[in-house]
Amino acid sequence: AQSVSQHNHHVILSEAASLELGCNYSYGGTVNLFWYVQYPGQHLQLLLKYFSGDPLVKGIKGFEAEFIKSKFSFNLRKPSVQWSDTAEYFCSEVTGGGNKLTFGTGTQLKVEL
């Protein structure tokens, strides 16, 4: 079965530290990958997406992700986190012939001042 794995469930960083959240997908066909973020008390919103082309994708708020096909990975990165980045981050991929979005279990990020 197709699945998305996020191995870091809880991450705590200090402000200005660098961030990398892991995401591995399993679907072997055409990949369509997303990172969504859920800030405390808010609904999910899109950070970035990858369909094809340049494997380094830039999103909002200084986030980026790199698609590495050989590793089935799509890790999220940010060079310097801020307290306002405290949120839950979800990696997802399209499966089921294009009509279903499968989410990982999420990574809870806490940024301390």
Add this chain to the structure above:
Amino acid sequence: NAGVTQTPKFQVLKTGQSMTLQCAQDMNHEYMSWYRQDPGMGLRLIHYSVGAGITDQGEVPNGYNVSRSTTEDFPLRLLSAAPSQTSVYFCASSELDPTYNEQFFGPGTRLTVL
């Protein structure tokens, strides 16, 4: 644009009761879906629809029914609530084909079944 709206925001049910979670969008999106969010399990797809009159099952459809009579509305029905359905429910919509398009999520409904 209100985006995606959901009602109610909170609900407490007793086992065996029925209820409908409402979802509406004003972006003329063809694709709509329902997810449940549980701690440590991320979001799991319950049902989805690619247009009025067309619905299909997701990953965890048991215990839930949906219908899509209009483009705007996509209600989720619990016919006989069970404690295992205690969760936060999110509705989402996008342009047809979620392969390439951003999902717009509603604010969620927090449901507790006693």
